Amino acid sequence: xxxxxxxxxxxxxxxxxxxxxxxxxxxxxxxxxxxxxxxxxxxxxxxxxxxxxxxxxxxxxxxxxxxxxxxxxxxxxxxxxxxxxxxxxxxxxxxxxxxxxxxxxxxxxxxxxxxxxxxxxxxxxxxxxxxxxxxxxxxxxxxxxxxxxxxxxxxxxxxxxxxxxxxxxxxxxxxxxxxxxxxxxxxxxxxxxxxxxxxxxxxxxxxxxxxxxxxxxxxxxxxxxxxxxxxxxxxxxxxxxxxxxxxxxxxxxxxxxxxxxxxxxxxxxxxxxxxxxxxxxxxxxxxxxxxxxxxxxxxxxxxxxxxxxxxxxxxxxxxxxxxxxxxxxxxxxxxxxxxxxxxxxxxxxxxxxxxxxxxxxxxxxxxxxxxxxxxxxxxxxxxxxxxxxxxxxxxxxxxxxxxxxx
Amino acid sequence: xxxxxxxxxxxxxxxxxxxxxxxxxxxxxxxxxxxxxxxxxxxxxxxxxxxxxxxxxxxxxxxxxxxxxxxxxxxxxxxxxxxxxxxxxxxxxxxxxxxxxxxxxxxxxxxxxxxxxxxxxxxxxxxxxxxxxxxxxxxxxxxxxxxxxxxxxxxxxxxxxxxxxxxxxxxxxxxxxxxxxxxxxxxxxxxxxxxxxxxxxxxxxxxxxxxxxxxxxxxxxxxxxxxxxxxxxxxxxxxxxxxxxxxxxxxxxxxxxxxxxxxxxxxxxxxx
Numbered sequence: 264x265x266x267x268x269x270x271x272x273x274x275x276x277x278x279x280x281x282x283x284x285x286x287x288x289x290x291x292x293x294x295x296x297x298x299x300x301x302x303x304x305x306x307x308x309x310x311x312x313x314x315x316x317x318x319x320x321x322x323x324x325x326x327x328x329x330x331x332x333x334x335x336x337x338x339x340x341x342x343x344x345x346x347x348x349x350x351x352x353x354x355x356x357x358x359x360x361x362x363x364x365x366x367x368x369x370x371x372x373x374x375x376x377x378x379x380x381x382x383x384x385x386x387x388x389x390x391x392x393x394x395x396x397x398x399x400x401x402x403x404x405x406x407x408x409x410x411x412x413x414x415x416x417x418x419x420x421x422x423x424x425x426x427x428x429x430x431x432x433x434x435x436x437x438x439x440x441x442x443x444x445x446x447x448x449x450x451x452x453x454x455x456x457x458x459x460x461x462x463x464x465x466x467x468x469x470x471x472x473x474x475x476x477x478x479x480x481x482x483x484x485x486x487x488x489x490x491x492x493x494x495x496x497x498x499x500x501x502x503x504x505x506x507x508x509x510x511x512x513x514x515x516x517x518x519x520x521x522x523x524x525x526x527x528x529x530x531x532x533x534x535x536x537x538x539x540x541x542x543x544x545x546x547x548x549x550x551x552x553x554x555x556x557x558x559x560x561x562x563x564x565x566x567x568x569x570x571x572x573x574x575x576x577x578x579x580x581x582x583x584x585x586x587x588x589x590x591x592x593x594x595x596x597x598x599x600x601x602x603x604x605x606x607x608x609x610x611x612x613x614x615x616x617x618x619x620x621x622x623x624x625x626x627x628x629x630x631x632x633x634x635x636x637x638x639x640x641x642x643x644x645x646x647x648x649x650x651x652x653x654x655x656x657x658x659x660x661x662x663x664x665x666x667x668x669x
Numbered sequence: 670x671x672x673x674x675x676x677x678x679x680x681x682x683x684x685x686x687x688x689x690x691x692x693x694x695x696x697x698x699x700x701x702x703x704x705x706x707x708x709x710x711x712x713x714x715x716x717x718x719x720x721x722x723x724x725x726x727x728x729x730x731x732x733x734x735x736x737x738x739x740x741x742x743x744x745x746x747x748x749x750x751x752x753x754x755x756x757x758x759x760x761x762x763x764x765x766x767x768x769x770x771x772x773x774x775x776x777x778x779x780x781x782x783x784x785x786x787x788x789x790x791x792x793x794x795x796x797x798x799x800x801x802x803x804x805x806x807x808x809x810x811x812x813x814x815x816x817x818x819x820x821x822x823x824x825x826x827x828x829x830x831x832x833x834x835x836x837x838x839x840x841x842x843x844x845x846x847x848x849x850x851x852x853x854x855x856x857x858x859x860x861x862x863x864x865x866x867x868x869x870x871x872x873x874x875x876x877x878x879x880x881x882x883x884x885x886x887x888x889x890x891x892x893x894x895x896x897x898x899x900x901x902x903x904x905x906x907x908x909x910x911x912x913x914x915x916x917x918x919x920x921x922x923x924x925x926x927x928x929x930x931x932x933x934x935x936x937x938x939x940x941x
Contacts, residue, residue: 300874301836302853307766311841311851371836371851371875378816378835389815389839450809450931451845529783605847606779610765 264415267642268635274486278634282627289624292617293368301371304618309610310601314594314622315369319362321471321593322629323442324464326358326399328472330435331503337428343495346644349414350483350492351476352407353636355435358472359400361629368621388444395438402431407636415643439464446600454533455600457521463514464592469507471588473500474561474581479637481578487641501577505565508584512558515591536609537599544609547598550590557587722806722908722934730824731806732882733908733915733936734893735924736799739792740902746774746797752898753880758871760859769850769859771880772801772895780939783928793941799903801895802827802848802880803927803935810840810849819877825908825936826882834876841877845931849879908936 271279296303306313329351335341336348367373384390406427413420420428443461450456457463477500480492522530535541537551561584570576603609614622722731753759753772760769774797777789781798808827810819818834821827841849852874860871869885872878882905883893896903906913915938924938 300852300854302767302874304853306853308768308841308850309847311838366837369837371838371877372834372873375816375833375835378818378833382816382833384815384817386812387815387839388813389837393815445839446842449813449843449845450933451928452842600842605782605845606775607782608779 264411264639264643267639270642271638275634275638279631282631282634285627286624286631289621289627292620292624295617296368296621297373301369303615305613305615307610307612309604309608310598310612312369312597312601313612314614314618315365317593317597318622318625319365319369320442320464320597321589322358322362322365323396323439324468324588324592325472325475326355326362326403327435327439327465327468328476329355329403330432331469331473331500331507332476333428333431333435335499337425338432341499343493343499346490347476347480347492347496347500349407349411349640350480350637351472352403352410352431353640354472354476354479354633355403356400356407356636357629357633359396359403359438360632361625362396363400364625364628365622368625388441388448392438392441392445395434395441399431399434399438402427402434406431411640411643415646436465439468446596451605452600453529454537454596457518459514459517463511463518466507466511466514467588467592470504470511470584471592473507474504474584474588477501477504477581478578478585479633481574483637483641487645489645490641497574497577498571501565501571501581504581504584505562505571508558508562508565508588511588512562532603532607533599536602537595541603542609544602544611546611546613547595551595554587554590554595557583558591561587722936729909731908731936732804732825732887733906733938734801734804734882734896735904735915735918735922735938735940737902737904737918737922737940738796738798739940741796741799743774743797745899745902746799749799749895749898749903750774752894755863756866756883756894757869757881758856758860758863758865759878760856760871761863762854762856762859767853767859769852769856769878771850771878772799774798775800781925781927783930784925798939799895800846800848801937802882803846803933803937804880804882806934806936807932809843809845809933813839813843815839822884824887826884826887827879828881828884829876829878831870831872831876831878836875836877838877845928845933846935849877851875851877 292303304313304315329348332344332348332351336344367376370376379390379393406424409424410420413424440461443464446452446455447457447460477497480497480500484491519534522534532541536544537547538555539545540548561580564570564576564580564583571580598612602611750772754761754770757771759771762768777793777796777798779798780800804825804827806825808819808821811821811827814820815837816833816835818830819827819840820830836851838851841851852872855874856872865871883891883895886893891897892900892905893903896905904914904918906915908915910916918940919938922940924940926935926938929935
């Protein structure tokens with residue numbers, strides 16, 4: 264099947280070369296970082312994690328969100344997701360790969376990274392994060408590839424694949440829970456020290472991941488000649504996004520209530536810095552407010568059925584929610600946890616050019632993986648539907664038939 | 670004054686013999702046979718060999734430090750910092766972003782963020798509080814480290830293995846005291862023009878470092894460098910031994926610890 268990634272029109276190849284260019288620039292920046300040290304980034308003694316770890320955290324959520332397709336499809340037999348579930352799984356593969364790359368580039372001594380396995384330390388949450396992320400990647404490769412192979416041959420996936428499909432459900436929850444535990448168990452970092460960190464991570468993940476998936480599916484529909492994800496599938500996903508985003512905003516409100524009503528300074532500081540600024544330092548304030556605005560307006564659009572059914576407006580809502588949650592979790596949460604520092608000093612963080620180049624390169628690697636996987640998936644689907652349209656006799660499973668014409 | 674000097678001698682004697690015999694904390698029992706009986710009862714019901722806070726068992730060493738804030742001024746602090754940083758080849762990176770420090774000072778309000786008393790006396794309000802790794806009894810940095818590169822020794826010292834550290838900086842996020850520094854770039858650049866101490870390794874970039882209570886000196890029966898530099902201000906000893914220098918001081922003087930509510934049990938006590 265992989266050969267299908269090597270056949271494409273000039274648009275496809277321009278996109279591939281464009282991504283490769285960005286990856287190349289980032290690679291040069293990474294060589295620079297390796298030779299000089301992490302001092303090329305904006306990170307400091309006070310803000311010791313920056314955009315790398317923030318992207319990692321956000322993308323774990325995107326990866327976990329595949330479960331929002333797998334549950335309806337495989338536990339509730341919601342067949343309208345039959346055509347799109349593979350795109351969710353492939354998105355998970357790309358997202359987890361990016362997560363791992365973001366960890367690698369954040370590490371000061373990357374050549375020692377295997378020490379995590381050589382000296383396993385179960386009391387460190389990072390150890391468990393390594394296990395669940397690698398496991399999730401493997402599960403999604405197994406499931407994604409096998410369901411696609413089965414699709415190509417027009418047979419239902421092999422029985423043993425079902426086991427991994429079911430396993431992927433709790434596993435998806437685990438990756439984001441464990442990632443939340445990286446933060447939620449640290450004494451003295453008040454913004455992170457909250458029991459609803461994991462639930463909030465999951466809520467924002469189930470809003471951001473499916474909203475990205477809707478955008479991707481609409482794009483795929485544009486580019487593919489015959490592939491249509493199905494109107495109902497898109498609408499169901501939109502409802503998932505809407506519910507999850509409302510819960511996410513509700514959780515944020517709970518954080519505000521607990522901090523401000525209890526009036527405990529440490530609990531207020533993180534939120535105060537992020538949303539109002541402290542001691543005249545307010546770099547992130549505009550971002551965080553825009554994030555709130557995006558979140559609220561995205562939900563407002565999705566709540567009105569007439570707006571949600573218009574695919575163009577739906578795309579706008581999804582973009583708003585994707586960006587809103589990105590700012591909230593991919594920028595504010597990680598950096599906000601370090602401000603103020605343990606001495607209640609405020610050190611602000613500015614990502615540097617090399618840091619951004621490396622970040623963009625990893626997103627480009629993710630996009631490249633996604634492009635290739637989606638290209639293969641679309642080619643297989645297109646072919647199937649082509650045969651069908653031309654009345655070629657093919658043996659089909661009932662499942663596939665039900666969704667083929669929509 | 671005289672008493673404190675004697676205590677120092679006592680410490681040196683004990684610590685030296687301890688290492689000589691290669692017996693760790695157990696040597697205390699040999700040294701003071703008279704007290705062996707008194708402590709043997711405790712030894713039976715504590716089955717781990719670790720000393721810990723609140724365990725009245727002098728056969729188990731738990732190193733701690735007291736800092737007499739009534740005697741600290743800028744000069745004293747500088748002397749201690751200089752002794753520490755030159756001995757451990759701590760680089761001066763020249764900017765706060767890349768800063769590396771093992772021992773430094775900050776104001777009362779910054780050191781004791783959660784115990785802010787606006788009306789504390791003027792002396793303490795303006796005193797430079799010496800800050801360092803607290804060598805917590807329950808260190809969050811050790812808990813979060815994914816490679817055991819930072820670990821707690823049986824005598825309570827929280828140490829670092831610079832060759833195992835992968836530089837993930839989880840320990841920096843975990844430490845509630847801001848005690849850890851990361852080598853964002855080549856640390857030797859910050860040592861230019863300084864005499865290197867060949868007894869202690871310089872670090873490489875990409876690893877975390879912090880105060881180690883001079884574990885390498887303690888193992889040789891010597892006091893930490895900062896304590897030797899300002900012996901009237903700093904004291905070092907076994908927290909589990911009711912007769913140790915630190916315990917005698919703590920019995921007499923009012924002391925505070927940083928962020929006690931977090932349950933980390935710091936081993937650095939500020940006499941106020």
